[in-house]
Amino acid sequence: MQPASEPPAARPAPLPAQPDIPAAAWEAAALLPDVPGPTDLQRLRARNPTLATEHWTFVVNQTLLRRRATTKLGPEAARMLLTADGLEQASRPAVAVRRFRDLHRQGWRSVLDLGCGIGVDAAAAAREGLAVVAVEQDGTAAMSAAHNLAALAPHAPARVVRADACEWVALQQDGDAVVYLDPGRRRGHHRDGTTRRVGDPAQWQPPWPWIEAFARDHPATVVKVAPGIDRDLVGRDVAVEWLSVGGNLVEADLWFPAVRNGRPARSAVLLTPTADPWTPGPSRTLHGDGEPAPVAPLGAWLLEPDPAVIRSGLVGDLAVRVGAGSTSDGIAYLTGDGPVPAGWGRVSRILDVLPARTKLLRARLRGLGLRPTEIRTRGLNLDPQRLRGELPGSGAPAALVMTRVAGEPVALLVDDDLAPGA
Numbered sequence: 319m320q321p322a323s324e325p326p327a328a329r330p331a332p333l334p335a336q337p338d339i340p341a342a343a344w345e346a347a348a349l350l351p352d353v354p355g356p357t358d359l360q361r362l363r364a365r366n367p368t369l370a371t372e373h374w375t376f377v378v379n380q381t382l383l384r385r386r387a388t389t390k391l392g393p394e395a396a397r398m399l400l401t402a403d404g405l406e407q408a409s410r411p412a413v414a415v416r417r418f419r420d421l422h423r424q425g426w427r428s429v430l431d432l433g434c435g436i437g438v439d440a441a442a443a444a445r446e447g448l449a450v451v452a453v454e455q456d457g458t459a460a461m462s463a464a465h466n467l468a469a470l471a472p473h474a475p476a477r478v479v480r481a482d483a484c485e486w487v488a489l490q491q492d493g494d495a496v497v498y499l500d501p502g503r504r505r506g507h508h509r510d511g512t513t514r515r516v517g518d519p520a521q522w523q524p525p526w527p528w529i530e531a532f533a534r535d536h537p538a539t540v541v542k543v544a545p546g547i548d549r550d551l552v553g554r555d556v557a558v559e560w561l562s563v564g565g566n567l568v569e570a571d572l573w574f575p576a577v578r579n580g581r582p583a584r585s586a587v588l589l590t591p592t593a594d595p596w597t598p599g600p601s602r603t604l605h606g607d608g609e610p611a612p613v614a615p616l617g618a619w620l621l622e623p624d625p626a627v628i629r630s631g632l633v634g635d636l637a638v639r640v641g642a643g644s645t646s647d648g649i650a651y652l653t654g655d656g657p658v659p660a661g662w663g664r665v666s667r668i669l670d671v672l673p674a675r676t677k678l679l680r681a682r683l684r685g686l687g688l689r690p691t692e693i694r695t696r697g698l699n700l701d702p703q704r705l706r707g708e709l710p711g712s713g714a715p716a717a718l719v720m721t722r723v724a725g726e727p728v729a730l731l732v733d734d735d736l737a738p739g740a
């Protein structure tokens with residue numbers, strides 16, 4: 319952070335005022351179907367004709383967004399202000415809670431959330447006992463974050479500043495706060511209102527070169543990034559964690575040296591989902607050096623590692639840990655004969671090895687009286703949908719894994735879910 323003698327950059331702007339909506343309008347909007355037609359909306363307006371059009375739009379948007387958000391944010395969504403972009407980009411609350419709980423345990427007591435969006439991370443930090451200053455340049459997102467902090471962490475010392483976070487932070491002198499950054503990685507709007515992902519870190523908001531320079535200067539920094547990140551984006555002094563929840567890869571986090579707290583350079587964290595999206599479930603962690611998996615002969619079971627293990631490049635380390643090997647060089651399927659490894663991904667019993675060539679496979683499946691209802695594939699250039707259309711359409715349901723064993727394409731007939739993922 320730089321001395322305060324720097325000329326002040328953009329001054330924080332006031333937050334937009336929240337519209338004052340009568341309770342009756344919220345109650346009426348609650349009766350709308352999930353996809354309201356023009357008649358539904360007209361009927362709704364007719365019941366409250368004095369309410370301004372923009373206020374109706376606000377009530378209807380919030381009502382529908384809150385419903386959509388329930389899966390990700392739980393019942394808390396009903397008390398929050400949301401934007402479509404903000405919801406799409408918001409962290410999974412349990413992952414955010416886990417992150418700030420760790421920082422609190424390390425002894426950090428305040429956080430600057432630079433680019434807070436609608437404030438899911440900020441609310442998680444506040445609930446974990448950290449004093450929060452959340453900075454956001456977008457007026458609607460900043461207004462939502464302020465509302466959400468007040469609704470979800472009413473007694474916490476937390477405030478929202480509407481400003482350019484890069485300019486704002488340069489004027490701060492408090493070096494005792496941990497800095498959290500979750501850069502915007504989406505741009506533009508499709509016709510359906512969705513945005514597209516920006517892969518190039520130089521295009522993130524704030525851009526990666528700025529984040530990296532900042533974190534070098536202020537190593538008490540945590541950065542959330544897309545899980546597709548290249549490990550080489552940061553040096554070995556920065557710990558990188560890939561996180562999944564219930565087998566879905568959700569983010570990767572960069573823990574710079576002053577906050578890494580003994581974390582290894584590369585790890586995969588598999589979180590079990592819980593009924594409440596704000597409560598982190600039990601987790602298991604894998605770390606290692608990213609050596610490739612040794613190849614092993616086909617055993618009794620096939621393990622499809624959790625995507626956090628695959629993305630972190632730790633399939634070889636998992637193989638060593640569970641006493642397995644890869645079915646073929648560079649293929650992220652592990653096989654073994656030992657005890658079934660639970661909690662690291664989907665495990666299936668291997669029932670038979672069938673030929674991969676469509677004609678032969680069709681004949682074998684017909685002979686066995688089987689109809690593939692599930693086809694998974696890795697390491698082969700084929701379209702499972704298309705293949706399914708070319709295989710028997712009647713018979714007992716069966717699952718196939720199309721992959722390579724010792725370099726050769728095969729179809730593995732498997733009995734699914736011997737041990738489900740985390």
Ligand SMILES: C[S@@+](CC[C@H](N)C(=O)[O-])C[C@H]1O[C@@H](n2cnc3c(N)ncnc32)[C@H](O)[C@@H]1O
Pocket residue numbers: 404407408409432433434435436437438439440453454455456459481482483484500501502503523524
């Ligand atoms: C990925 S979202 C943050 C989501 C948030 N962590 C959550 O869980 O709700 C990134 C946000 O950063 C904001 N942002 C990007 N660059 C910024 C900057 N220079 N100053 C302030 N906000 C910025 C964007 O407007 C966007 O709302």
